[in-house]
Amino acid sequence: MSTDRSLVGAAASCPMSITFDQFIIFGDSITQGASSQEKGFTFQPALQDVYIRRLDVINRGFSGYTSPQGLTALGQFFPPVEKDKVRLMSIFFGANDAVLPPYDQHVPLEKYQQCLRGIITHKAVNAQKTKLLLLTPPPVNEYQLESYGRESGYSTLTRKAQVTKLYADACREVGKSLDTPVVDIWSAFMKEAGWTEGEPLAGSKDAPPNKKLAELLCDGLHFTSEGYKVMYAETMKVIREEYPEEAPEKLPILFPPRLEAPWS
Structure with a gap:
């Protein structure tokens, strides 16, 4: 394949290298x-779309991590x-920490808060002065978890709605204590x-099956397109609300x- 020499010259005449600041999304398998x-609509492509030519959205999600x-x-x-x-970073852990003992992913509530801190x-x-967003773990749907868990060989529930709520509450407490903005996924899903x-928690076996919650969660834990x-x-x-200067429309378009x- 031949190279257009005019493009080589144009590139060479560009006065400086331009790099893009980053928005890291950090978390577990949901991230x-x-x-x-x-799935159709998902979070990272949507975020990258609104920040295109402004920030690079980097996915640092690690399936199964606590x-x-x-x-x-x-x-x-x-x-x-x-x-x-790194201009912005979201932090999204807790869904696995809230696994019930004796399953090995379980992390005690106090240790979970300690690690978030x-x-x-x-x-x-x-050192980067990165602006942070702390996301609460989402609610779980015990009806879906039971069905999918049975297919995976689990004889008992690995998560319960009431326990996961405690981890969402604990996440909010950490955000408040460290003056870190919280994206309250748990409350948004429950709304x-x-x-x-x-009322009995939506998603709990103490409440009737909740059709809307089931539309947000594909297996009782992970997100559908609607959840994302x-x-x-x-x-x-x-x-x-918290970082208005970081809204896409407030950031310059690069190039x-x-x-x-000038090199056209």
């Missing part, structure tokens, strides 16, 4: 799956200041499910339009 194209594993991984992938600028206050993150405070739409809407709402490009 890892946020880039999947099999908050202690996330804390360990953070120091291994988070770039140093001299390499890349460790991520938020990590020296690499502080979609029509749940009212004081809620995640995206809530995240963008919190960005605009000029074609007809204004």
Whole structure:
């Protein structure tokens, strides 16, 4: 294949290298799956679309990880200041920490909070002055979990709605104590499910099956396309409320339009 020499010359005349700041989405399998194209709408492509030519949205989701594993991984992938600028990062752990004992993913509530604090206050993150978003774990649907768990060989539930609520509450507490904005996925999903405070939890076996919650969760835990739409809407709402200067429309577009490009 031949090379257009005019493009080589134009590239050479470009006065400087332009790099894109980053928005890292960090979490477990729900974050890892946020880039999947099999579900239709998902979180990472939607986020990248609104930040196109403004920020690079980087998926650092690790299927199966708990908050202690996330804390360990953070120091291994988070770039140093001299390499890349991480402008924003979302932190989304707790769905696996809330697994019931004796299953090995279980992380006690206090340790979960300790690890979230460790991520938020990590020296690499502080060095970048990265703006953080802390996402609560979502609710679970025990009816779906029971069905899918049986197919996977589990004889008992691995998660319960009431226990997961405790982890969502604990996540909010950490955000409040460290002045870190919280994207309340748990409450947003429960609102979609029509749940009212004081009622048996939607998704619990103490309540009737909830059709809307089942539409947000494909297996009682992971998100459908509809679930990712809620995640995206809530995240963008919190960005605009807490970090208005980081809203896509407030950030400059990198590289000029074609007809204004000096090397055109």
